[in-house]
Amino acid sequence: MTTSTKEHDAGQMPTGSAPGRIRVPIRRLDPDLPLPGYAHPGDAGADLVSAEDFTLEPGARRLVPTGVAVAIPQGWVGLVHPRSGLAVKHGITLVNTPGTIDAGYRGELKVCLLNTDRSTPVSFRRGDRIAQLVLQRVDQAEFVPVDQLEDSDRGAGGFGSTGT
Numbered sequence: 001m002t003t004s005t006k007e008h009d010a011g012q013m014p015t016g017s018a019p020g021r022i023r024v025p026i027r028r029l030d031p032d033l034p035l036p037g038y039a040h041p042g043d044a045g046a047d048l049v050s051a052e053d054f055t056l057e058p059g060a061r062r063l064v065p066t067g068v069a070v071a072i073p074q075g076w077v078g079l080v081h082p083r084s085g086l087a088v089k090h091g092i093t094l095v096n097t098p099g100t101i102d103a104g105y106r107g108e109l110k111v112c113l114l115n116t117d118r119s120t121p122v123s124f125r126r127g128d129r130i131a132q133l134v135l136q137r138v139d140q141a142e143f144v145p146v147d148q149l150e151d152s153d154r155g156a157g158g159f160g161s162t163g164t
C-alpha cells in the first residue's frame with residue numbers, strides 16, 4: 001500500500017511450510033490474487049490481500065473484499081487482525097478488531113479497514129496485504145441460568161477498579 005509512492009507488494013508473500021497445519025479448504029473467488037500466506041514459518045497470522053484498488057480518506061472506513069472464501073473447521077474460529085506495520089506507519093486499523101470468521105461462513109472474507117490518521121489519505125492497490133487471519137481453537141458455552149454466581153476475589157470490580 002502507499003501514501004505517496006506507487007510501490008505495492010502484490011505477489012511478494014513468502015510461503016513457509018510447516019508440519020501440523022490445519023487444513024482449511026479455500027475458494028479463489030479472484031484467481032489472480034495470491035492465497036493467504038504466512039510471511040515466516042511459525043507466524044500466527046496469514047496475510048490477507050485486497051481485491052481492489054482504493055483510497056481511504058482520513059477517518060474513512062471501507063469494507064474491502066479479499067478474493068477468497070474458506071471453510072474453517074468446526075471447533076475453530078478465524079480472527080481477522082490488523083497489521084501492525086500499517087497501524088504504526090499509516091494509522092490503518094480495522095473497525096471490528098479482531099473480526100470473527102465463523103466456521104460456518106462460506107462468503108467472501110472481507111475486512112473493514114479504517115484510516116485513523118487525521119490528515120493523510122492512504123492508498124491501497126489490489127494485491128496489497130491489508131490484514132491477517134489467525135486461526136484459533138474455540139469452544140461454545142452452555143449458558144446455565146443460576147440464581148447466584150459463586151464468589152470470586154474480583155467480584156464485581158472492573159473498569160479500572162485496580163487503579164491505572
Ligand SMILES: O=c1ccn([C@H]2C[C@H](O)[C@@H](COP(=O)(O)OP(=O)(O)OP(=O)(O)O)O2)c(=O)[nH]1
Nearest residue numbers: 080096098099100101102105108109110111112
Ligand atoms: O471482519 C469480518 C467479520 C465478519 N466477516 C464475516 C464472517 C462472519 O462469520 C460473518 C458474520 O460476522 P459477525 O458475526 O461478526 O457479524 P454480525 O454483525 O453478527 O453478522 P451476522 O448477523 O451475519 O452474524 O461475517 C468477515 O468476512 N470479516
Ligand SMILES: [Mg+2]
Nearest residue numbers: 100101102105
Ligand atoms: Mg454474528
